[in-house]
Amino acid sequence: MTPDLLDEGAKRAAAYQLREPPGKTESGGRAAGFARVMTDGEVDTTHGRILYLEDVSVSFDGFKAINKLSLDIAPGELRCIIGPNGAGKTTMMDIITGKTRPDEGTVFFGSTIDLLRYTEPEIAQMGIGRKFQKPTVFEQLTVFENLELALKTNKGVQASMFFRLDSGQSDRLAEVLHTIHLADSVTRMAGNLSHGQKQWLEIGMLLMQDPKLLLLDEPVAGMTDEETARTAELFLKLKGQHSLMVVEHDMSFIKSISEIVTVLHEGSVLAQGPLEQVQNDERVIEVYLGR
Numbered sequence: 486m487t488p489d490l491l492d493e494g495a496k497r498a499a500a501y502q503l504r505e506p507p508g509k510t511e512s513g514g515r516a517a518g519f520a521r522v523m524t525d526g527e528v529d530t531t532h533g534r535i536l537y538l539e540d541v542s543v544s545f546d547g548f549k550a551i552n553k554l555s556l557d558i559a560p561g562e563l564r565c566i567i568g569p570n571g572a573g574k575t576t577m578m579d580i581i582t583g584k585t586r587p588d589e590g591t592v593f594f595g596s597t598i599d600l601l602r603y604t605e606p607e608i609a610q611m612g613i614g615r616k617f618q619k620p621t622v623f624e625q626l627t628v629f630e631n632l633e634l635a636l637k638t639n640k641g642v643q644a645s646m647f648f649r650l651d652s653g654q655s656d657r658l659a660e661v662l663h664t665i666h667l668a669d670s671v672t673r674m675a676g677n678l679s680h681g682q683k684q685w686l687e688i689g690m691l692l693m694q695d696p697k698l699l700l701l702d703e704p705v706a707g708m709t710d711e712e713t714a715r716t717a718e719l720f721l722k723l724k725g726q727h728s729l730m731v732v733e734h735d736m737s738f739i740k741s742i743s744e745i746v747t748v749l750h751e752g753s754v755l756a757q758g759p760l761e762q763v764q765n766d767e768r769v770i771e772v773y774l775g776r
């Protein structure tokens with residue numbers, strides 16, 4: 486084992502260890518002190534935003550997939566994003582997670598971290614977890630091993646070989662198992678789980694890293710009604726402890742979890758507000774709901 490490599494990893498981990506800002510009040514409200522000096526890696530949400538996009542645009546071969554998109558999300562918020570196919574929902578997540586670079590615009594994590602300056606793995610490590618539509622669990626490993634593995638990512642091969650859960654991590658694993666309703670399936674092969682359970686396991690793998698912000702792209706696609714209802718319960722439970730951005734076409738699911746809904750169309754925000762309000766918006770009916 487190379488101590489310098491481990492040292493390096495430990496330093497990087499410490500730099501990105503995300504803790505609640507010291508000024509945060511117990512009720513989850515904002516502390517009075519603004520313009521505080523933040524320590525390395527902390528997300529400054531004193532201005533009431535965990536994510537902030539302004540005038541973001543990106544073109545693919547001359548086609549504007551994202552067009553002057555502006556939007557922000559509050560700490561602990563569960564934001565739903567809806568909109569027609571091709572509206573730019575997935576592309577927006579690609580931009581937030583560093584997979585796609587915008588041509589112009591501003592993307593901030595809290596009020597101090599300029600996400601456009603970081604790579605995809607760095608952004609993941611800072612506390613932005615992303616769930617793609619298709620489950621990507623390790624089918625040949627057990628539920629437990631999948632969750633354990635989620636802690637090893639970014640640690641390098643050598644560190645992983647000698648990896649042991651410490652007591653904090655064991656507690657976290659037990660808590661996550663309970664949250665994702667898989668406490669009875671610890672030793673089951675992930676490949677034998679139902680589609681819905683695989684999706685929950687993947688969400689659990691993200692939760693092992695205790696992300697500040699979770700981006701979930703069509704999480705209930707292909708789920709049974711019962712699995713969808715349990716997923717709604719799960720998201721409502723995660724809200725508050727994490728900020729969530731959920732893209733879905735399933736309107737009854739959206740109805741069961743939504744606070745503020747943002748409607749994307751042609752790469753920008755067409756409407757935003759409580760579900761009932763956007764559902765009655767003529768422009769939204771025309772481009773999306775009325776199809």
Ligand SMILES: Nc1ncnc2c1ncn2[C@@H]1O[C@H](COP(=O)(O)OP(=O)(O)OP(=O)(O)O)[C@@H](O)[C@H]1O
Pocket residue numbers: 545550568569570571572573574575576577
């Ligand atoms: N890497 C890429 N290269 C070229 N075109 C792209 C790329 N990524 C996205 N697009 C285009 O950008 C537009 C927005 O796509 P995006 O996948 O973000 O839509 P979406 O809102 O997620 O749609 P859906 O609801 O179908 O998932 C589409 O026209 C798509 O073809």
Ligand SMILES: [Mg+2]
Pocket residue numbers: 574575576702
């Ligand atoms: Mg999409």
